[in-house]
Amino acid sequence: MAGFVLRVKTKSGQKIVNGLAPHDKVFQLKAKLAELTGVPVAALHVLSGFPPKPVNLDATDATIERIGIISGDTLIVEEKQIMFRSNDFGRSHIVDQESFANAPGVLMRKVVPADNSCLFTSVGYVLNGKVDTSCASFMREIIANAVAADPDEYSEAFLGRPNADYCKWILKADSWGGAIELSILSKFYGLEIAVIDSINAIINRFGEDQHYAQRVFLIFDGIHYDPLYLEPLDSGSIQTIFPTEDERMLLEAAQLAREARSSRQFTDVQKFTLMCIDCKIRLNGQAAAQQHAKDTGHTNFGEVAA
Template identity: 65%
Template sequence: MENFVIRVKTKLGQQVVDGLSATDSVFNLKAKLAELTGIRSDALHILSGFPPKVLELNNENVTLKEIGISSGSTLIVEEKPTICCNGTEKNEIKSRPHISDTENFTNTPGILMKKIVPADNSCLFTSVGYVISGQINPDCSSFMRQIIANAVAADQSEYTEALLDKPNDVYCEWILKSDSWGGAIELSILSKFYGIEIAVVNSVHGNINRFGEDQCYSHRVFLLFDGIHYDPLYIEPLDGGPIQTMFPTDDDRILIEAAQLAKDANSSRQYTDVQTFTVKCMECNIHLSGQVAASQHAKETGHMSFGEIVI
């Protein structure tokens, strides 16, 4: 009997699962993944395919073949939020019907809109989580931070002090902190991990920066960046149906809309001027005005952690 060889991506890196076959059940798969990752089988959150889609694994008697897992498949394994004793999630996840399969959606009329996420220093990670799952889930940030730290630590020739603006090991420790901001480096790593192009609509410069553009990924997602904060973009259908956050990279319709959104946001000054915005040093609680002041404070004190001040 031919065994399946399945690639599994977790926050600890990529591993291989073998010893399974097409006729093995979902129960067997979950047992294998629980053993591999240390996550309880009932807390497994599994995504598969490109773009990543959540696998429904409630029926543990169906076979791997029946749910579309074949040899060579790549699974992204995360941990579901903790469930409290009263049956509610530890961190409430706000969601609505979400389409991740775009085959029958690309011609549906809709409006490109911004979904506002919390300004809690993890807005980049929350935004990426939203365009993948259609949910605002603050818990996803720690998972993504670990992904990034592991990727950087594993390739010190690529992620040098010159690129990171701090020693490799210092950066890895820094990015794991909940008050550390993400940017271009983190977006490029997450683009590769999830296998999607991430297009960032920059309202400061009125342009779009595309991460993973040269990787020929099949799908693209959009974020809006105003100088210090990221929010995800999505299509709100005119018929009130499910939202869409992923789009084929060979369909430039949404890309053109996003480019116009960037220009409109720039012309109407819907961005934060990094020369005058205010942040707080999370280590000594000093308020600093502008990027230059924050950089100077970091050089003088060695403090590397700054937080958004929400007005």
């Protein structure tokens, strides 16, 4: 069936799948995706829909249409890690059940590692319901590819450095993510990302103007990002993705921002002290660290006692 076409997003860019039909088997789809992306069949992790949800590829003898994939769908293909630590697996994860959306619960923070990739780990958590630090490299490549593909929008004036230099920088494991990276990930995953700023008690919403159907929440304390999830009072399943029309969750997030500020759950980025790991110079505040990075190219910093 020549008219059956799938779009595929991978860390190396967007691709098109031709040569399949709705009645073809899932194992044929897996073989095609492996061929197209270079990801081994056993390591394929495929997401589809809005918000992106995992596609069940285990029923290899089922037809493609049987697992809910239709012509024109966009598939996000990632390479899953074969080896996991026992505590890497997340809890049962609900993203869009209406009966759950109105259930009583508490918006809570999930603490993720402070390893310079906390933003990416946090986004991975709200998408998949588990802490998986390996997703950072994939997201860094998504961002680098998006920036490299549009040098006019992502100019040196916008990025604070030449486009090519930024792309090399963001791929490094010790480079911190922020507003630019959040806006790109919001667009890539088709989700509004609402970030609670506990310094100023405000919510910054990335993708708000795109009218996405789904929203996720992160909290930022000036240095570190963590994901937020709804802990229900009467269920063992958490929820991390919410309808954008759900004003209740926005109100709860705003309240959480006020509480975090009043209890000083933030780092004053103007006063905290960093050390450049490369040259051992102490720097006072985020602005000084950013200027040092621009002057020297050093990007490896650690927080130290003042």
